[in-house]
Amino acid sequence: MPHVALVALTGIRVVDPVLRALGLTLPGLRRRGEAIAMLPALGLLTVAAHTPDHWTQSFHEADAVSPDLVDAITAHSPRLVAISALTASIEEAYALSDALRRRGIATVIGGLHATALPDEVLQHADAVVIGDGETAWADVLKAAEPNELHGQFQGRAFNLDKSRLPRWDLLPPGKRRRYTVQTARGCPLACEFCAASRLLGPFREKSASCVRRELEAIKAIDPRAVIELADDNTFAGERDPTSLLDALKTAGLPWFTECDRRIADQAELCRAMVDAGCAQVLVGIESPVREYAGMGPKGATLTHMRESVERIQEQGLPVNACFVIGADGETHDSLDALEAMLETWPSADVQMTLQTPFPGTALRRRLEGRLLEDRSWRHHNLFELTYRPSRLTVEDLRARFQNLVRAVYSKQQTQRRMQLRKSVMRSPLIMQE
Numbered sequence: 001m002p003h004v005a006l007v008a009l010t011g012i013r014v015v016d017p018v019l020r021a022l023g024l025t026l027p028g029l030r031r032r033g034e035a036i037a038m039l040p041a042l043g044l045l046t047v048a049a050h051t052p053d054h055w056t057q058s059f060h061e062a063d064a065v066s067p068d069l070v071d072a073i074t075a076h077s078p079r080l081v082a083i084s085a086l087t088a089s090i091e092e093a094y095a096l097s098d099a100l101r102r103r104g105i106a107t108v109i110g111g112l113h114a115t116a117l118p119d120e121v122l123q124h125a126d127a128v129v130i131g132d133g134e135t136a137w138a139d140v141l142k143a144a145e146p147n148e149l150h151g152q153f154q155g156r157a158f159n160l161d162k163s164r165l166p167r168w169d170l171l172p173p174g175k176r177r178r179y180t181v182q183t184a185r186g187c188p189l190a191c192e193f194c195a196a197s198r199l200l201g202p203f204r205e206k207s208a209s210c211v212r213r214e215l216e217a218i219k220a221i222d223p224r225a226v227i228e229l230a231d232d233n234t235f236a237g238e239r240d241p242t243s244l245l246d247a248l249k250t251a252g253l254p255w256f257t258e259c260d261r262r263i264a265d266q267a268e269l270c271r272a273m274v275d276a277g278c279a280q281v282l283v284g285i286e287s288p289v290r291e292y293a294g295m296g297p298k299g300a301t302l303t304h305m306r307e308s309v310e311r312i313q314e315q316g317l318p319v320n321a322c323f324v325i326g327a328d329g330e331t332h333d334s335l336d337a338l339e340a341m342l343e344t345w346p347s348a349d350v351q352m353t354l355q356t357p358f359p360g361t362a363l364r365r366r367l368e369g370r371l372l373e374d375r376s377w378r379h380h381n382l383f384e385l386t387y388r389p390s391r392l393t394v395e396d397l398r399a400r401f402q403n404l405v406r407a408v409y410s411k412q413q414t415q416r417r418m419q420l421r422k423s424v425m426r427s428p429l430i431m432q433e
Helices: 017-025 027-037 042-049 067-074 087-102 112-116 133-144 208-221 242-251 261-265 267-275 302-314 332-342 362-366 394-408 411-424
Strands: 003-009 056-062 080-084 106-110 127-130 151-154 178-181 226-229 255-259 278-286 319-325 349-354
Touching (some): 042 080, 127 133, 133 151, 178 208, 242 267, 261 267, 302 319, 319 332
Parallel strands (some): 127 151, 178 226, 255 278, 278 319
C-alpha cells in the first residue's frame, strides 16, 4: 500500500533576536504564541480526509526542520510527502523538500504562498497545488502512485458543503490542544494587505450542518477542546447566522473568531455570539494613519472604531483589537499618539503587527520598488520590516515597533486588559487557561 506523509511546519517564526527575546519574556506575547503553536494544520488534515483508503497516512508536526525529522518521515517509506507551510516557514519547507528528494521521495507543497508563487515552489518540490487542495488532491495522488508526480495541479473552488471530517485521529496524542473549524473560506472584502480573500477563489460559506458534524467529532475527542474558527471574517456574508450559532451553542465549547467592526451595529448578533460560547472576537482596527484600499464598508475613522469596540463589549463580547503598524504616513508623532492611546484603549486584548507585503497581495504589488532586498521570506512573519517606509527610516520604524511592543505587552498593560476581559465577559463558557 502506498504511504503519504503529511508534514506541518508549525509555530511562529521570528528572525529578529530582539523580538524573539520579547516573545519569550512579555506575558501577552508569550501566551498568544503558545496558543497559536497548539493549532493543528487544518489544511493537511482536511486533504487527509479525501485520501483513498488504499493509501496509508502519517502526520508530522515540527517547529523546525532537522535530520531527525527527515529520518522520522523516511521511516514510513512514503510514496509522497505533502508539506504545509506559511510564507515565514516556506524556506524551511524548501529545505525539507530538498532533503527528502535527495532520498528519492516525491514531495508536493500547497497553500497561499504556493498558490501565489508556484514556479518558485517547483524549484524545490516535484509538484505544487494551486488553490483549493480538496479538488486537486485526487489528481496528485493518482500521479504519485506510479511515481509520475510533477508540475502544477490546479484546484477548483471547492463546495464547502461537501467537506469531510478532518482526520483528527492522525494527530499525535498528548496535551489538550486547540482545534480549528472553518465555516467560511475567503472574504467578500478585498483589503489591500490580505491574500486569503482572493487567492483561493471566491468567498464561500459552509452549512451549519457540516459545522455541527465537525464540532461533534472534536468534542468526542476532547470534551474540553477550545475552538478557533479558521475564518477571515465569519459574519461578513449574507447567511443567517442563527443556525451556525445554534451549532456552536449545542457543542458547548468556547470559541474564538474574526469579524469586522460592523458587528457593533448588530447588538443582537453580539449577544447571540456570547450565548453560543464566543470567548473573544478579533476585530481589525488596521492602520491608525491610513485606510487601506479594498476595506469597503468595514472602513471607519479611528474614533468610530473605538466606539465599535466599546459597543461590542457592552454586549459581553471581549474584543481583541488588531492594529497594523507602518502603513504609508506613519511618523514618530503617529506612533507616539498610538502608544498614548493604547494606554487606555478599551479592548480586552490588543494584537499588533507590522504591515507585511505578502506574495499575491495588492500591497506587495504597490510596494514593489520599496521591498528590502536583504529580507527573505523568513522575515515575512507580521513582526519584521520588509520594505522601506514612506516617512521613517527602516531602523527608526524597526526600533519604534519594538518599543511599542514593550509598552503594549508590559506586565502592567497585560494585567489591565485581563481585568477588562473579566469585566466584559458574560459567556457561561469561561476559558480555562
